[in-house]
Amino acid sequence: MKAIAVEPGAGEPVLVEKPRPEPSSGEALVRTLYVGVDGTDHEVIAGHHGQPPDGEDRLVLGHEAVGIVEDSNGTDLEEGEFVVPTVRREPNGANEYFERGEPDMAPDGQYAERGIVGAHGFMAEYFTSPAEYLVPIPERLAPLGFLVEPISITEKAVEHAVASRSAFEWEPESALVLGNGSLGLITLAMFETVLDIDRTYCLGRRDRPHPTIDLIEDLGSTYVDSRETPVPEIPAVHESADLVYEATGYAKHAFETVDALAPNGVGVLLGVPEPWEFDVDGGRLHRELVLHNKALLGTVNSHRGHFESAVDTLSQLPESFTDDLVTGVYGLEEFEAAFETGDDIIKTAVEFGSA
Known part of the structure; x- marks a missing residue:
């Protein structure tokens, strides 16, 4: 074969x-x-x-x-x-x-x-x-069945984000996706059409016109050009996000996510960066996490239950x-x-x- x-x-x-x-x-x-x-x-x-x-x-x-x-x-x-x-x-x-x-x-x-x-x-x-x-998977979904695995990655990420906020009432109204690659776009579509989050944003580094920007805006989301609005400045230009989904592998975004989060928010990290040393104000970030009940978590891969949920999600996209x-x-x-x-x-x- x-x-x-x-x-x-x-x-x-x-x-x-x-x-x-x-x-x-x-x-x-x-x-x-x-x-x-x-x-x-x-x-x-x-x-x-x-x-x-x-x-x-x-x-x-x-x-x-x-x-x-x-x-x-x-x-x-x-x-x-x-x-x-x-x-x-x-x-x-x-x-x-x-x-x-x-x-x-x-x-x-x-x-x-x-x-x-x-x-x-x-x-x-x-x-x-x-x-x-x-x-x-139903036969009608088979031609797009290769999307189930990446969808399952986000199914797990959302499950863990919700679990981390389960000690109190948490209903995210705003979400920010860092990265407009295929995984970021799939996640954005899930936030918009399946989870029905009120306001969504997607960060990228693309010039208009670009097909990914068209996809973002067709979903009803807001495109954020990181060259014009870096992640820490998003709250001032747009708003803080209850949920941040990082899918870039850009190591600085892990720390910048803390600034982008709203109080009680959670950031989920999925990118896998290469080793990179740089300066951060660790004391300020630590203080921000503690005083505003923010959380960061990492996640990788998914299990059968996430795949089963992903099949259902695929049918709704x-x-x-x-x-x-x-x-x-x-x-x-x-x-x-x-x-x-x-x-x-x-x-x-x-x-x-x-x-």
Whole structure:
């Protein structure tokens, strides 16, 4: 079978031949339909993140997938059922996090991530997976099923933000998304159309005209150019935010979020920056957190429950939004185009086959 793999750091993915996998007991064989491309894939390709399975030079890419069950292999799944796979797997047998159904909370070294760290991904014509990591999705949503994984990341982020404010009455009326990449835009759409937050803002560094700015404003949100209004100045120019969602990986934003938050607000950090030393007024930030009951939390990955919620969220996103968000779906004969970057590219995917 054909697969898209990379030697981390080599700079470009290649099409390779791999044996078609055979499902073990408890696993199903899935025929791949679509696999999305995101920033993590580019980090793996560049060698900044990720590693192949032990003893192998190349890693099959892809962690945002949707497929159709080819062989249920005695599991509770049905052949012909559309499914989305979760990402994390046990590295060497189950541990307490996986036993509790909380693989997303496992620390480094106690998990593998398909297509990222220690396990091949889903950019292949077929893949196998334990049935418990395959989440059903309606057939009508299958062409956009590769969006379920990134949506699940925000499902977890919001869940944890709400949990951190659960000791008192907290109903966010304003939200600020830092970053107008595909994850930031998906999150903004969730805030606007699913969570129904009254006022939303999205920070970016783009000149008009730009398709992401059009998407932001079509959703009814306000675009904030960070070159004109830095994060700490947003409260004075617009307003403080009850919820800040950081999806840039720009390390200073983690600290600037404190200034952007309204009293009792929470900032959720998802970006993964490179090491960077810089000066901050730690005393002032500490004081701001304490005296105004603000909170910062970090989150990564998601579990099956978040994927299930993400399927429901995907069904609620406006078709006009997803049409503009997905700027290209490419077959294997032109898969390289899915990895290109540019001002007119927002979200891409590789198509491995039709239903």
